[in-house]
Amino acid sequence: MPSIDALISGVFKGEKSALGRAITIIESTTHENREKANHILEACLAHKKNSIRIGITGVPGVGKSTFIEAFGSMLTAKGKKVAVLAVDPSSTLSKGSILGDKTRMVELTKDPNAFIRPSPSNASLGGVTRQTRETIMLCEAAGFDTILVETVGVGQSEIAVQAMVDFFLVLKLPGAGDDLQGIKRGIIEMADALVINKADGATKKAAQIAETDFKRALHLYPPKENGWVTQVMSCSALNHEGIGAIWKMIQEYIKKSQDNRTFELKRKKQRENWLSEIIESELKRDFYANKSIREEFKKLSAMVAQNKISSFAAAKKLLQIHHKESS
Amino acid sequence: MPSIDALISGVFKGEKSALGRAITIIESTTHENREKANHILEACLAHKKNSIRIGITGVPGVGKSTFIEAFGSMLTAKGKKVAVLAVDPSSTLSKGSILGDKTRMVELTKDPNAFIRPSPSNASLGGVTRQTRETIMLCEAAGFDTILVETVGVGQSEIAVQAMVDFFLVLKLPGAGDDLQGIKRGIIEMADALVINKADGATKKAAQIAETDFKRALHLYPPKENGWVTQVMSCSALNHEGIGAIWKMIQEYIKKSQDNRTFELKRKKQRENWLSEIIESELKRDFYANKSIREEFKKLSAMVAQNKISSFAAAKKLLQIHHKESS
Numbered sequence: 001m002p003s004i005d006a007l008i009s010g011v012f013k014g015e016k017s018a019l020g021r022a023i024t025i026i027e028s029t030t031h032e033n034r035e036k037a038n039h040i041l042e043a044c045l046a047h048k049k050n051s052i053r054i055g056i057t058g059v060p061g062v063g064k065s066t067f068i069e070a071f072g073s074m075l076t077a078k079g080k081k082v083a084v085l086a087v088d089p090s091s092t093l094s095k096g097s098i099l100g101d102k103t104r105m106v107e108l109t110k111d112p113n114a115f116i117r118p119s120p121s122n123a124s125l126g127g128v129t130r131q132t133r134e135t136i137m138l139c140e141a142a143g144f145d146t147i148l149v150e151t152v153g154v155g156q157s158e159i160a161v162q163a164m165v166d167f168f169l170v171l172k173l174p175g176a177g178d179d180l181q182g183i184k185r186g187i188i189e190m191a192d193a194l195v196i197n198k199a200d201g202a203t204k205k206a207a208q209i210a211e212t213d214f215k216r217a218l219h220l221y222p223p224k225e226n227g228w229v230t231q232v233m234s235c236s237a238l239n240h241e242g243i244g245a246i247w248k249m250i251q252e253y254i255k256k257s258q259d260n261r262t263f264e265l266k267r268k269k270q271r272e273n274w275l276s277e278i279i280e281s282e283l284k285r286d287f288y289a290n291k292s293i294r295e296e297f298k299k300l301s302a303m304v305a306q307n308k309i310s311s312f313a314a315a316k317k318l319l320q321i322h323h324k325e326s327s
Numbered sequence: 328m329p330s331i332d333a334l335i336s337g338v339f340k341g342e343k344s345a346l347g348r349a350i351t352i353i354e355s356t357t358h359e360n361r362e363k364a365n366h367i368l369e370a371c372l373a374h375k376k377n378s379i380r381i382g383i384t385g386v387p388g389v390g391k392s393t394f395i396e397a398f399g400s401m402l403t404a405k406g407k408k409v410a411v412l413a414v415d416p417s418s419t420l421s422k423g424s425i426l427g428d429k430t431r432m433v434e435l436t437k438d439p440n441a442f443i444r445p446s447p448s449n450a451s452l453g454g455v456t457r458q459t460r461e462t463i464m465l466c467e468a469a470g471f472d473t474i475l476v477e478t479v480g481v482g483q484s485e486i487a488v489q490a491m492v493d494f495f496l497v498l499k500l501p502g503a504g505d506d507l508q509g510i511k512r513g514i515i516e517m518a519d520a521l522v523i524n525k526a527d528g529a530t531k532k533a534a535q536i537a538e539t540d541f542k543r544a545l546h547l548y549p550p551k552e553n554g555w556v557t558q559v560m561s562c563s564a565l566n567h568e569g570i571g572a573i574w575k576m577i578q579e580y581i582k583k584s585q586d587n588r589t590f591e592l593k594r595k596k597q598r599e600n601w602l603s604e605i606i607e608s609e610l611k612r613d614f615y616a617n618k619s620i621r622e623e624f625k626k627l628s629a630m631v632a633q634n635k636i637s638s639f640a641a642a643k644k645l646l647q648i649h650h651k652e653s654s
Contacts, residue, residue: 038640045637134639220544271631274638282646283610304598310372311601312461313365319609326653 004036008043014081014143016115026134027120029127041134044141051140052254053147055161058171063197064150065104067171067237072105074243075146076113083144084108085135087151087161088119089128115144126281129160133274136164162190163270166263167250172196172214174207174234188221192253193231195246200236207234226262228253286326293321331363335370341408341470343442353461354447356454368461371468378467379581380474382488385498390524391477392431394498394564399432401570402473403440410471411435412462414478414488415446416455442471453608456487460601463491489517490597493590494577499523499541501534501561515548519580520558522573527563534561553589555580613653620648 007025010018026037058064072082084105108114120131136147151161162168170191188194194214199207214232223229231249235242257263288294300314334352337345353364385391399409411432435441447458463474478488489495497518515521521541526534541559550556558576562569584590615621627641 038643041637042640045634048634130639134637137637217547268632271634271638272628275628275631275641278638278642279614279645280607280611282642283614283649284607287606287610301599301602304602305595307372307375307598310368310461310464311598311605312457313369314602315605315609316365318606322610 004039008040011040011044011138011142012047016142019115019138019142020117022138023117023135026138027131037134041137044137047141048137049140049143049145051145051147052167052250053136053149053165054250055149055151055158055165055168056171057151057158057161057168058197059173060152062171062173063237064171067195067197067235067243068148068150069105069108070237070240070243071246072108072114072148073111074240074247076108076111079113080146081113081115081144082108082111082146082148083115083117083136083139083142084148084150085117085132085139086119087125087128087132087149087157089125089157115139115142125156125160128157129164130278132161133164158187158190163273166257166266167192167253169193169195169246169250172210174198174203174210188218188230191230192224192228193233193246193249194218196232196234197237199234199242200239204236210234226257226266227260228256287322290322290325292325293318296321331366335367338367338371338465338469339374343469346442346465346469347444349465350444350462353465354458364461368464371464374468375464376467376470376472378472378474379494379577380463380476380492381577382476382478382485382492382495383498384478384485384488384495385524386500387479389498389500390564391498394522394524394562394570395475395477396432396435397564397567397570398573399435399441399475400438401567401574403435403438406440407473408440408442408471409435409438409473409475410442410444410463410466410469411475411477412444412459412466413446414452414455414459414476414484416452416484442466442469452483452487455484456491457605459488460491485514485517490600493584493593494519494580496520496522496573496577499537501525501530501537515545515557518557519551519555520560520573520576521545523559523561524564526561526569527566531563537561553584553593554587555583614649617649617652619652620645623648 007018007022011022022040025033025040028034028037056064056068058067068084072084075082105116108116117135120128132149136149139147147165149161149165151157168190170187170193172194174196196207196210196214199211211232211234218230218232221230233242233246233249235246237243254263257266288297297318300309300317303309304311304314334345334349338349349367352360352367355361355364383391383395385394395411399411402409432443435443444462447455447462459476463476466474474492476488476492478484495517497514497520499521501523523534523537523541526538538559538561545557545559548557560569560573560576562573564570581590584593615624624645627636627644630636631638631641
């Protein structure tokens with residue numbers, strides 16, 4: 001095991017093995033490794049480089065791996081250095097993690113300009129989120145200029161990924177629902193682009209219909225705060241068709257948002273929000289870490305549900321225990 | 328000043344003066360009054376009665392006061408006892424509180440079966456939210472069976488109100504935007520009904536067009552978890568037209584959700600969520616109540632924004648100060 005300084009210098013040189021080891025330290029929860037992790041992170045922060053962070057989501061079966069394989073390979077062919085990360089808090093349990101099975105991304109896995117890292121095998125979303133955010137910083141310090149963060153199409157992890165990327169792309173299946181019926185609540189608000197995949201073979205026609213339907217439905221939506229209107233496109237990741245157009249669209253987004261300064265503003269807000277989020281989640285963690293609080297919470301919460309005590313009185317009791325125990 | 332027990336018994340008898348005084352105690356922040364408030368609340372919780380809680384929102388000018396006047400008067404004519412509350416954290420500053428000016432609700436103000444209480448003049452949304460939730464309990468214990476909670480059409484206070492009511496009604500102006508353009512993000516997800524007001528005089532035609540447009544746009548949305556589909560209606564609060572149909576629709580909602588048990592389930596979840604919310608907001612309040620934390624937070628937050636320190640390192644520093652100071 002090289003010294004931390006040697007490891008950092010390896011990361012700065014873009015050595016994938018050093019990057020991988022540094023991420024392992026970041027993912028560790030031992031006190032000693034957290035100290036090292038903070039040292040690495042501060043060094044990487046000072047060494048920061050320009051990058052674009054793209055979030056990609058979609059339900060299982062939508063072809064995320066195929067899309068990332070096609071999209072990432074196109075980017076490395078253009079001279080980009082691509083890091084592929086994942087936020088999948090379920091991966092420990094399900095073992096069905098998208099990136100766990102690297103055989104699905106044959107090209108990218110052997111591509112010298114691509115770096116693939118599966119979701120940290122950590123049960124809590126908060127932990128996975130923190131580690132992925134930190135991993136982004138490490139990858140950027142290692143010279144990766146395009147970061148793809150993949151997530152499974154389930155609620156909270158999508159919100160977490162959207163809060164760490166510049167551009168959020170939602171992959172859709174053709175005909176997976178009529179019009180907006182197939183669209184989850186809130187996803188349109190989050191998406192910078194909806195891309196219907198599998199515009200090929202037997203589903204080509206359905207993809208075209210879905211594209212038209214979504215375009216019609218989405219034009220009713222107001223533009224986002226930064227002036228961007230959610231784009232609707234279709235592609236065949238399998239046949240590498242439409243992938244170039246998607247990249248062009250993302251570049252246009254980046255250019256526009258850099259020109260009107262919303263790009264840096266969004267990142268600045270994300271960093272500030274992270275600070276508050278970390279503090280709040282740590283305060284909560286501290287609170288519920290106490291065994292007698294947890295036991296009392298369980299009892300009181302059941303009483304609240306049955307309307308035997310008010311939420312206010314129950315909260316007051318729990319906070320009194322907390323103050324007594326922490327002083 | 329009567330004793331607390333006399334006050335509670337006055338509330339139970341439905342005496343408006345006792346109810347008003349009890350609410351004033353609830354709204355007070357002195358330690359002594361908080362003790363009394365908890366005593367009153369526990370008594371009211373035990374005395375709880377059946378009620379329907381309806382949230383009403385809409386931008387200034389949409390005619391909320393006129394609507395509540397017409398809607399509330401219709402309800403009292405049907406033998407209902409109606410309490411009108413408000414969540415308007417801006418009322419202290421703007422003095423433009425919807426309910427502050429009771430002259431806008433001439434009929435209801437003198438109606439013996441109506442009770443009107445303006446938003447507590449408390450600057451923070453959290454404080455206003457807690458007080459309004461507690462006031463609902465008091466009004467219900469006093470026999471008010473229909474609680475209308477009004478809020479101004481701005482973000483967080485709408486979310487707060489939606490989390491304390493059974494039914495959430497969004498008032499819209501006719502022609503205040505084409506199709507969904509005039510609709511704020513997330514509002515469709517929250518609304519159980521969209522009601523276009525001012526379907527009268529020069530705006531009658533525009534209201535009809537808006538109703539058709541919203542209906543067309545909304546049918547693309549999937550039903551809510553409880554099976555309810557957001558309804559679109561129009562009315563003229565000024566001419567008392569369409570008000571009865573709205574009440575019929577709300578009754579249908581209540582019946583359906585009571586039949587499939589989602590009514591009590593929603594309330595149960597609201598109570599449980601309140602418990603967690605109160606704990607989390609108190610933990611945050613405790614944290615930021617510390618002056619040296621506040622000063623350090625300001626400094627570190629600016630550094631985070633400028634990317635001079637990571638969000639993680641900054642949070643760690645603040646939490647260290649917190650732990651040192653609270654032990």
